[in-house]
Amino acid sequence: MAGKQDDRSLTRRELLVSTATALSAATLLPTEGDQAALGTPPQEPVIPADPTKVPGPPTSASSPRSPFVQMARTPTGATAGSSLAPIHLMNGTVTPSDLHFERHHAGVAMIDPARYKLMLHGLVDKPLVFTLDELKAFPSVTRVYFLECSGNGRAAYTAPKPDLTPQLIDGLLGNAEWTGVPVRTVLREVGVHSAASWALAEGGDAALLSRSIPLEKLMDDSLFVYAMNGEPLRPASGYPVRLLNPGWEGNTCVKWLRRLELISQPNMSRDETSKYTDPLPNDTARQFSFVMDAKSTITYPTYPVQLTRRGWVEIRGLAWSGRGRIAAVDVSTDGGRTWTAAKLQEPVLDKALVRFTHSFEWNGERTTIVSRAVDATGYVQPTLAEYRQVRGSGTNYHYNHLRAWTVEADGRVVYEASV
Amino acid sequence: MRRAMALLAVAAGFALACSGRGSSAADSSSARRGSVSAAASEPASYALGRTPEPQEIAAWDLDVNPDGVGLPSGRATAVEGASVYAAKCVICHGAKGEGVAPNPPIVGRDPRAGFAFGRDPALVKTVGNYWPFATTVYDYVRRAMPQDKPGSLTPNELYAVTAWILAENGIIARDFVVDSLSLPKIKMPARDRFVRDDRLTTPSFK
Numbered sequence: 001m002a003g004k005q006d007d008r009s010l011t012r013r014e015l016l017v018s019t020a021t022a023l024s025a026a027t028l029l030p031t032e033g034d035q036a037a038l039g040t041p042p043q044e045p046v047i048p049a050d051p052t053k054v055p056g057p058p059t060s061a062s063s064p065r066s067p068f069v070q071m072a073r074t075p076t077g078a079t080a081g082s083s084l085a086p087i088h089l090m091n092g093t094v095t096p097s098d099l100h101f102e103r104h105h106a107g108v109a110m111i112d113p114a115r116y117k118l119m120l121h122g123l124v125d126k127p128l129v130f131t132l133d134e135l136k137a138f139p140s141v142t143r144v145y146f147l148e149c150s151g152n153g154r155a156a157y158t159a160p161k162p163d164l165t166p167q168l169i170d171g172l173l174g175n176a177e178w179t180g181v182p183v184r185t186v187l188r189e190v191g192v193h194s195a196a197s198w199a200l201a202e203g204g205d206a207a208l209l210s211r212s213i214p215l216e217k218l219m220d221d222s223l224f225v226y227a228m229n230g231e232p233l234r235p236a237s238g239y240p241v242r243l244l245n246p247g248w249e250g251n252t253c254v255k256w257l258r259r260l261e262l263i264s265q266p267n268m269s270r271d272e273t274s275k276y277t278d279p280l281p282n283d284t285a286r287q288f289s290f291v292m293d294a295k296s297t298i299t300y301p302t303y304p305v306q307l308t309r310r311g312w313v314e315i316r317g318l319a320w321s322g323r324g325r326i327a328a329v330d331v332s333t334d335g336g337r338t339w340t341a342a343k344l345q346e347p348v349l350d351k352a353l354v355r356f357t358h359s360f361e362w363n364g365e366r367t368t369i370v371s372r373a374v375d376a377t378g379y380v381q382p383t384l385a386e387y388r389q390v391r392g393s394g395t396n397y398h399y400n401h402l403r404a405w406t407v408e409a410d411g412r413v414v415y416e417a418s419v
Numbered sequence: 420m421r422r423a424m425a426l427l428a429v430a431a432g433f434a435l436a437c438s439g440r441g442s443s444a445a446d447s448s449s450a451r452r453g454s455v456s457a458a459a460s461e462p463a464s465y466a467l468g469r470t471p472e473p474q475e476i477a478a479w480d481l482d483v484n485p486d487g488v489g490l491p492s493g494r495a496t497a498v499e500g501a502s503v504y505a506a507k508c509v510i511c512h513g514a515k516g517e518g519v520a521p522n523p524p525i526v527g528r529d530p531r532a533g534f535a536f537g538r539d540p541a542l543v544k545t546v547g548n549y550w551p552f553a554t555t556v557y558d559y560v561r562r563a564m565p566q567d568k569p570g571s572l573t574p575n576e577l578y579a580v581t582a583w584i585l586a587e588n589g590i591i592a593r594d595f596v597v598d599s600l601s602l603p604k605i606k607m608p609a610r611d612r613f614v615r616d617d618r619l620t621t622p623s624f625k
Binding site: 105200273278287288 | 461464465467468469470471475476479480482483484485486521533534535536537538539540541542544546549550551552554555558559562563566569570609612613614615616618619622623624625
């Protein structure tokens with residue numbers, strides 16, 4: 001029997017790590033990119049040689065990850081910027097809230113909920129201001145939706161390299177269960193004038209980020225969200241209230257929302273003119289490209305995975321569409337020549353991430369694996385060649401072309417920018 | 420077998436209309452005791468929120484639209500703008516608005532002909548060659564600049580900086596007076612290049 005145990009001395013004990021158990025067919029090659037993605041070094045782990053002989057730490061207010069699990073975003077350290085989520089290390093479809101991608105233009109706003117208010121005004125019968133408690137008192141709904149930055153995928157399109165991970169390519173993507181009040185429920189309280197056809201959504205951050213949103217969308221399925229994955233929004237995700245326009249580019253889902261002004265024409269703010277507009281090869285720029293079109297990406301095996309033996313491998317990935325449900329995901333293991341329908345993990349939800357899987361028997365030869373999303377409208381995720389031809393080499397957003405991965409003969413998997 | 424009863428109930432302040440009818444689900448389980456009405460419909464109002472004071476609205480309602488609605492009184496030319504720019508903007512955007520990495524350039528009219536941004540990833544977008552509305556300059560600078568002290572510029576400083584940016588980009592003359600009437604009338608070179616999204620008209624890739 002163990003003698004008296006001092007909890008504190010337990011946590012300061014030298015660690016003894018048991019030898020690694022046999023691994024499955026894949027190993028992970030650590031890279032500089034991965035090291036950078038790890039962020040701060042882990043706390044000193046306490047791993048006894050035999051956990052059956054030593055009691056572990058007691059219950060705690062909140063659970064950290066295992067010291068053996070390294071999952072982190074890629075912070076840039078700048079005031080304005082983004083951090084990419086390690087989607088290639090995730091399972092299922094839920095994005096852990098603390099790892100959801102960040103994107104902001106003047107830092108994470110830190111807002112006191114006691115002083116928070118949401119103002120609805122403009123072309124309305126009666127302007128109203130709501131406290132956070134009042135917004136939470138409205139009838140609530142809970143829905144699962146993806147959230148994607150419109151610029152997701154830019155690195156792979158403008159500067160493709162073999163050593164890109166799905167995090168570095170498509171890390172501005174998340175999926176969560178959102179709780180809030182439908183915007184239309186609150187708009188009903190203020191009485192929207194018939195002259196109103198848009199609303200200016202403005203955030204209470206240091207960027208005062210503003211976007212003009214068509215009233216039709218706000219009256220459809222937009223939400224004032226205050227909870228994410230069961231708990232209040234994290235500050236990086238817009239605490240205490242954000243706008244959520246299901247299926248639309250993340251920038252329109254204004255975080256730290258402070259007002260909605262009903263207007264009769266778009267405001268032409270900087271984030272719908274200078275930014276978030278898509279130059280096209282016919283010398284125009286597409287504006288108000290709200291909907292995130294169907295897209296998929298394999299998340300395993302991808303760089304930096306190395307398959308260590310021939311045999312069955314389950315290809316895994318994510319698919320989504322801002323137009324509605326994913327109808328199918330096709331997977332090719334011969335560089336796009338032939339395709340097979342992948343399995344879709346139920347439930348397949350409207351405007352939410354779907355997990356797809358496809359098992360294939362790797363014969364040890366070099367080959368390229370690809371996934372292709374098809375949504376319920378019949379929209380098919382375009383090839384890279386089709387994308388470049390239609391959108392142009394200089395376009396800026398909505399990079400939803402196919403993502404391919406080449407499995408080399410030695411099992412190393414790299415990003416392939418040719419399919 | 421029990422059947423659900425249809426009830427009409429009026430609660431304080433609300434009118435609830437229930438159109439319940441017999442439910443076979445209720446029949447199948449005697450555990451569902453009591454009569455069960457269909458779900459209530461929405462009340463006319465949830466009586467939440469309060470009317471904001473006019474000054475509350477005025478304190479936040481500072482956006483500027485392309486017609487110039489929201490522009491306050493004030494005026495300036497690029498001449499005044501040069502000193503405001505030198506004091507507040509040069510450090511990030513450069514003496515000639517060329518940008519100091521990683522901060523973007525704001526001056527530049529190339530390409531003079533065409534609008535080849537979609538075809539050429541090397542082209543650099545600036546206020547002068549890409550922004551479709553001049554009012555956006557005022558609106559954006561007011562809310563977000565300078566980055567370390569956003570919202571600190573006065574209306575005259577904002578008109579001044581806006582004038583400087585437009586003049587450096589060759590869109591207005593150095594002595595052109597920018598105010599609430601003249602700013603919305605300025606037509607930016609890229610104005611007609613912007614088209615509305617039409618992808619949803621087809622399931623094909625556009």
